[in-house]
Amino acid sequence: MDLDLAPDPLLVVPGPSQIPPRVMKALMRVVDHRSPHFHRLYRDVVDGLKYVFRTNGDVYPITASGTGAVETMVLNFVKSGDTVLVPVFGSFSRRLVNHLRRVGAEVVEIDYGWDRAPTYEDLRARVESMGIKQIDVFATVYNDTSPGLVFRDLPKVAKWVKSYGALVLVDNVSALGGDYFEVDSWGIDVAVSSSQKCLAAPPVMSFIAVSSSEAYRKAESVNHPSIYFDIKLMRKFGEKFETPFTPAVNYLFAIREALGIIREVGLENWIRWHIERGKAIINALTKAGLEPYISNDYYRSTTVLSFKYPTGVSPDWFRKTMYRLGVAISDGMDEVRGKVFRIGNMGYLTRRDVLTLITGIVAALLINGGNNIDGGAMKDVFKEVLSYWEPEQLLVDEG
Structure with a gap:
């Protein structure tokens, strides 16, 4: 053949995933990423992303795969030496653990195998039985695609781990727009996703939502070696509706169209x-x-x-x-x-x-x-x- x-x-x-024809057509447009046209495009994309993330916080587009967004989240909101609680129930949960260990986090890994996701009751009982007194960060995948599992009890768990003073970081690369997920009402501090899954847009773009002042305060205290994935730069440029570096402009036009379809429906x-x-x-x-x-x-x-x-x-x-x-x-x-x-x-x-x-x-x-x-x-x-x-x-x- x-x-x-x-x-x-x-x-x-x-x-x-499959892409609607009108989204593919939108890929044919490019403008200067420091121009008024781009400022309008950036605002539209961010507004659409806030709608699907269900947040009044900030959302930043990143020209990178979902893994790049996860790396951005870990680099900016986890310190070396932080105690980070992570439930593991598939390949992407394990990858999250690897990200965290690379920045020097002390990971408390709770293994659930490959045929069930965590529940609030079980996760809390395990943590309490281990005598864990400190949780600086709770980091999790919401929807692990490797076995096909979803963490339904995330809202309950997020509320519970807040009692430790923990930041809640969530990888929702594979379910944003395809299942219920609410950053603000669930108490999530930082969440990431990407374009090529349930939003029905082309691959290569990802997004990070930051909903709390606590998350920004943590980011100010974290030193990391990355320039490209620096949330402080993203915030600075986002205030003028730009990205720190040249983004995939035509893909942002396509994402705006895809988000527009979701609003219409x-x-x-x-x-x-x-x-x-x-x-x-x-x-x-x-x-x-x-x-x-x-x-x-x-x-x-x-x-x-x-x-x-x-x-x-x-x-x-x-x-x-x-x-x-x-x-x-x-x-x-x-x-x-x-x-x-x-x-x-x-x-x-x-x-x-x-x-x-x-x-x-x-x-x-x-x-x-x-x-x-x-x-x-x-x-x-x-x-x-x-x-x-x-x-x-x-x-x-x-x-």
Whole structure:
């Protein structure tokens, strides 16, 4: 197959996600990043980001991947020697621990394995049983894409760790806009996310939200070697609606368009679309005979859905077959590599796309000897896809 001539596959991976045509068109514009045009663009993007982060605090765009935003958060708000509590429930939770240790933090790591996320009761009981008296920072991933787990009890935990005087730092790269998340009302001091997941914008941009004066005071006392990721510089330039260094200007135009779509649909409806669509995918594939890796609905991510490979099915062959059918899905990571495949339920994924995804999965598994796949159940499978709500704004021809 000549990949230069073949159509691009449907992206149903945990990012990057499918991008609406009008967002792609917005990429065609570039202006001077020290001009009045850029000042307007910057204000619009920040206002849209405040809307999706649910914050009245400050938000700064960063030309970097989500990992760059996490590094920005750790470098600026964690001191060497700080006691940092971190629940670990997947690859990105572990990566967060690595970031923290590199800046000299004393990390208290609470391991939950790969099939459940923390709960408030369990996390508090473990910390108290360990006799921990000091927590300077609580740092966590909200939605770990590697196994497909979400930290539902984060609001309760954030309120509890505040009793220690801790700052609350959250990596929400993979669920902002796709699941409920509120910086201000949940008591989060700093949160980060990125463009290419549930916001349905191109990759390469990330964002950091700073909601509290306590966080800024901490940043003033932290010495770190980075210039590019310095929040003090971002704040200084943000006051005049600029970035410290040349940003990916055309990507900011695309992000403004993507955030504009979310405003048109309404954030509640945008999240509703993700939730209902995810349930439909889970129900459809379960009826077809697949088994979700995360069995407990409370722990299961809305935006990354993981399924066990059926017995007798070659993981590599299955994903290659899916790619030949024009659909890109992902293998598991680390401990679950080769055991599960992952579906990104993110952003601009229409009903037609979901039908393509499900029929491709069922066809590939039937071809590959998936003995547990029930081809006769396809009528009910398709009914699941036709039953969930979808925003009408995205169903028109955008030319």
